[in-house]
Amino acid sequence: MNIHVAKGDIATRTTAIIDHLKHLEGPLLPILHEIQDEFGYVPQETLPIIAMELNLSRAEVHGVVTFYHDYRDHPVGRHVLKLCRAEACQSMGGDALADRVKALLGIDWHGTTPDGAITLEPVFCLGLCSCSPSAMMDGEVHGRVDAADLEALISEARR
């Protein structure tokens, strides 16, 4: 996901995404999701294009992008590890586990390891509360994880 894209390319691809989704009722969130899927984040230069195409002000688009936790304004690592921080996972030692992972990766929440391999993000509930603590690596879910499981996942991702 950490790929450098040329500016002109971003504009073309953004316009294609907008053309594809503009007919939806309330198209802004679906468009932003597609853009993030496409680029790994929501590049600044897409915002004026979206604003113009949807007949919104740039401030409105900026407001929406920055409201939602999911949308990032910068590229992430090749893999994204999400650890659940919510109550059910806390009850099964999620906090201590998160501390272990942060120490292991040498980063805090939202950080990316210097080798660009892993970005660590908090998530508030994956709906796997009966198999806590839970984690998600690149969209794949893992339940009842312990430090060893996460270490294995991390070294797998670093390969």
Add this chain to the structure above:
Amino acid sequence: MTVRIYVPCDAAALALGAERVAKAISEEIAARGLDAKIVRNGSRGMHWLEPLVEVEVSGRRIGYGPVKAKDVVSLFEAGLATGGDHPLCLGEVEELPFLKRQTRLTFARCGVIDPLSLDDYEAHGGLAGLRRAVSMLPADVVKEVTDSGLRGRGGAGFPTGIKWKTVLDAPGERKYIVCNADEGDSGTFADRMIMEGDPFVLIEGMAIAGLATGATKGFVYTRSEYPHAIATMSRAIDIARSAGILGTSVLGSGKAFDMEVRTGAGAYVCGEETALLNSLEGKRGIVRAKPPLPAHKGLFDCPTVINNVISLASVPVIMDKGAAYYRDFGLGRSRGTIPIQIAGNVKHGGLFETAFGTSLGELIDDIAGGTASGRPVKAVQVGGPLGAYFPRALFDTPFDYEAFAAKDGLIGHAGIVVFDDTADMLKQARFAMEFCAVESCGKCTPCRIGSTRGVETADKIARGIEPKKNRELLADLCNTMKFGSLCALGGFTPYPVMSAMTHFPEDFVPTPLIEAAE
């Protein structure tokens, strides 16, 4: 005859290795040249047994679990395909006490059928409710739902039928059915299980809501944290459309209803109905002031029914079996069944659907078997991050909207998170404030500022800075948030905070430094 072997595709099962198990089983079937096929069902909701593999033997389902990929060869050696005995064999799944004690109305098919097979769905009673609704007048459908006593399962407990009637009576060319599947509360997964395990029941419920109110378009707004639910739900909608359940003429009735799935973007507050509507419209998920009610001016200012997944998924059985059938379960003003989700530090976690009225203690100690850690239960949080922490002393509280409200709690979306005696309730109270600060939409001051001040105040108590004064300040802040906030996020954050402080005062008295030094 081809043997059907069931391996769940529910996210909880996948998180525990179901995909590897399915692959190993498929390899073993091929290697042995067996006449067997794998069916990917939803979850039965017995998550401590996941991945739970089932095999159908002369009409009975024999279970094995929890199965790991490495167990698969030995399972086949023991005769899995014929229900052979094995240390992991659980016997007939329906006879397991956890399932046998339940009353499964909404979740009747979940974990039983292939979620994307319409034939399976119909063979297990699906579409009967919609067929009946198609032949009725809209007002009669609304009356049936009203008479069933169904109340909003999202947490607020507002009578579903009244909401529908308001939308039916509201003038408007265009009306919407919005399904709130933004299940952000920790300890809850019922919506996810339905969407992954029986998506057609939600589609059927929404189509009935459309026919009953004159709405022609539906949205399921769910979470980006639920990729499996999104995928299954979207495929089910396509299948339903091809089969004429959705589209310009629902089941040939001449009435139109269609729907689509929309994905949120990680904002907890979008579970609040008006913030959800703004988000669907492509705006910031800011809470709207009420009135106007969404039933009058909802999505794009049109009359809108907004119901939780479980409310809508409970409608087909009501329409099929009648209001009286459903109403006969439950107690007081809490009618029907409620899918209770038992989670956290618990031995037998999962989904337990039962009539209202089971006591909290029975659920935790008896049904769920106490804590996973084996230590004593200290507290249970019922109703998600905005729900109260109850101590053992309140375990006689029956699971019922009013009974919980009377004890300064709420059942919310019916999630229970169990904590053992290592839990620090001051830390939990601080977390509630921190969560509110992170997730506040920022529109109203009590929530936006109060939550941040709450975190600071909890920290002062933890550090022993004027603890008595700061406890009073925290209580005062909670009072302001409870009565001054625009929505339940700021308004209910005081529940976990105040309940922690009231029931576990010992955790709010820091050990004086001088004593610690001795």
